[in-house]
Amino acid sequence: MxxxxxxxxxxxxxxxxxxxxxxxxxxxxxxxxxxxxxxxxxxxxxxxxxxxxxxxxxxxxxxxxxxxxxxxxxxxxxxxxxxxxxxxxxxxxxxxxxxxxxxxxxxxxCVDQERHLSIDPDEMAERESERERREQLIERIEMCMKGMPPDARAMLMEYFGQTGHDKIVARNQIAQRMNISINALRLRVLRLKQDLRQCVGACPTDE
Amino acid sequence: MQPGRTEEDKLIVGYLLGDLSPEGKEQIELRCITDDEFFERILVIEDELIDDYARVELPPVEHDLFERNFLTSPERRRKVEIAKGLVEWACRSRGLAAPGAPQAAPGGWWKSVWSYMTVDRVRYPRPPFALMAATMCIVLLGGSWLIRQHLRQRSRFDQAVTEVAALRQQAIDLQEQVGSQRARGDELSRKLRERESVMSSQQPEQELSAQPRRPSVETFSVAPLVRGAQGEPLVIHPGTQLIDLQVSPGSKDRYESFRAAIATPDGQMVWMQANIQPPSSSGLKAISLFVPADALGSGDFILTLSGRSPDGTDEVVTEYALRIVWEPARER
The missing domain is CATH 1.10.1740 (Rna Polymerase Sigma Factor; Chain: A)
Incomplete structure (x- = not known):
């Protein structure tokens, strides 16, 4: 639409x-x-x-x-x-x-339904290449991370490298170590991710 | 993000996932437009929702709402892609498997099932569903048949064990009955010998020698009185000294003891015995009442058997109609 x-x-x-x-x-x-x-x-x-x-x-x-x-x-x-x-x-x-x-x-x-085919050959092809695109994305993230300050990079690695309960524990530890509140940490991570998105979006693509 | 969510956080999540009333939405939006900190908080929660979705950590309801109401723009889908990439990068850097990334199939019998569920569907399409369903049906039906067979065999075995135990108990009961009958026979023989010795000392020798040898004890099993019916007469032979009347009190377990009385039809009592023990102790089902033969002449009598309950009350258990007929030779 x-x-x-x-x-x-x-x-x-x-x-x-x-x-x-x-x-x-x-x-x-x-x-x-x-x-x-x-x-x-x-x-x-x-x-x-x-x-x-x-x-x-x-x-x-x-x-x-x-x-x-x-x-x-x-x-x-x-x-x-x-x-x-x-x-x-x-x-x-x-x-x-x-x-x-x-x-x-x-x-x-009102348009003839036959013109809305549910099977899209392009979509099938896109699924095929999804894994490759994901790999490219990770490469870009890696590249952008290298441009970040090492402590920010380490913090993001720790922040996103945990799941479930470990994730909560890790965040509390990071906040304690940085001597900031959890909310301040969340805001800082938001800012870093915004920068990262900008960087990833600006990266030259192979596609 | 989900653990430790405040009520306000929940409202914000509901707002972001399109699961809030119009009034709720308006309240959040008005506050957001006038309160910078609140606005930042929504941004943080929005970003964490994206992260949780990327990690496959959203509760099912929120996961569905996220896909239906949140992933509505290419920009948001792009954010999710980057979040997934970031999680995978962090996990790889730490030597961990990223959530949602293809995992090594676990070992064990369900390895193949796991592989079936997690295999790349585009490259390796699933086998036809009908085939899978048929296989599952065969396995389930076969399993249930085996279980049913096992239960049936088990039931038969239990039944056989019960029958064997019952037979064993019957054998024990019979042995006890035989023993008690033998004891009763011995007792009767002893009483008979005593009575014979008494009589022999009283009667002239010539008279004794002239009489035919008859059993001194007559045993009869009597049935309860049935209205309008008359049982077979109890024929007593001359020389009978004791009449053994065997009666069967039906509900013997209800009484501590019994009392038997024989009376003429017009109510004149001719014999009575109290404190008769129930037959259960001896294994017999009947009670033997030894009535002196000379107490009963030819004629009709009513035998009344009463039971004494544990609370001391007596009640009539049953009545028996007796028709005594002495053989003419000895009619007195």
């Missing part, structure tokens, strides 16, 4: 004034306002992702565009937490997105 963001493909023009008003709404300090804008956008992207949208960034941008447009048209937002207003708009965008997706699904259902 192809995803169609609301108003996608429509010509967009956001005036500098609207953009500035939006940033001022987030924070009076322009430097902090930009940071808050990026954080807010990230949250909106995750919101759409968690709601199962396949193109969450487009929908987050659509939400931001709508708020900024309204501000450019003179709307005054009285909310103590402006992000809540963005959230409200994002929910409307999500609803419109699902309505559009539902209509599209009906149209697809």
């Amino acid at each position: 192809a995803e169609e963001a609301p108003n996608r493909g429509r010509a967009r023009a956001l005036s500098p004034d609207a953009m500035n008003r939006m940033l001022a709404l987030l924070n009076e300090d322009p430097g902090r306002a930009e940071q808050e804008f990026l954080a807010l956008r990230r949250k909106l992207v995750k919101f759409f992702e968690w709601r199962g949208c396949t193109m969450p960034e487009d929908l987050a941008d659509e939400s931001i565009f709508r708020v900024a447009s309204q501000l450019g048209e003179g709307l005054v937002i009285q909310a103590t937490q402006p992000s809540c207003y963005f959230y409200g708009v994002a929910r409307n965008v999500l609803r419109e997105h699902w309505d559009a997706a539902r209509k599209e699904a009906v149209e697809i259902d």
Whole structure:
């Protein structure tokens, strides 16, 4: 099912004034306002992702565009937490997105069923090469790990090299050794994994 | 990730797996948009869910929800792939087998079953299911038949053992009966000899020599009184001194002792004996009542057998109708 963001493909023009008003709404300090804008956008992207949208960034941008447009048209937002207003708009965008997706699904259902073959020869071939791709992925991870600080690499190895109860014990030991809380350790691992994903994604592929 | 989950963590997991009410979702989203720490926490839990899925450590329900509601975008599938790769890299680096990775088949009889379940399905397709099902059916049916046969044989054996024990007990009972009958015969002989010696001293020798030799004890087995019926007469020969009436109290185990009384039909008692011991001790089923022959003339009598219960109360066990007929030669 192809995803169609609301108003996608429509010509967009956001005036500098609207953009500035939006940033001022987030924070009076322009430097902090930009940071808050990026954080807010990230949250909106995750919101759409968690709601199962396949193109969450487009929908987050659509939400931001709508708020900024309204501000450019003179709307005054009285909310103590402006992000809540963005959230409200994002929910409307999500609803419109699902309505559009539902209509599209009906149209697809009308298509002759014989055109939707369940046996895909390409998929069979893909399964064949799954193991090889996995090996390539591990090679990339290995490569990215070598670029990490040795203590971070050792920590990830220990963190992910255990299962079940041993995993819990290992995490407690790591946190004690690093003199940080378990939650801080979890956050640190999240950051390292985000870096790792970025690195793996940026690696040249053989495919 | 699952052990030690707080209630809030569970709510977040439910949210991420699409298993939360609309109101619950809204609450989490509003908090997430206004609370940076909470947002980070959701990110951590989301990442750990991916790790747990990659390690095949999610509970079945969450595993299903994860596949149905979470793996909905290529980006997320990519994250799962990387997580699997990371786990495998860490395990290989530590010389361990990664969870979910192909494992060495364990030894033993189920090795082949394990291999069947874990073999690469694309390269080595399973044999037809019907063949497997048929094989399993044969094994199960054969096994159940063998078990049934074994149980049947066991039952027959137990039955035979029971029968042998019963026969053995019967033999013991018979031996006891023979012994007691012999003892009773000896006792009767002794009493008879005593009585004969008494009589011989009282009667003239010529009279004794003129009388035919008759048994001094007549034994009869009497049946309980049946209304409207009259049993065979008990014929007493001249010279009979004792009448042995054998009666069978049915429920002998209920009584400590018995009491026997013989009366005429109009209620006049002619003989009575109390404190008769139940026959169980001797192995006999009947009680012998030795009634002096001279107590009974020709005529009808009623023998009443009463039992004494352990609480001291007497009750009539049964009644017998007796028709005594003395042979004319000795009619008195």
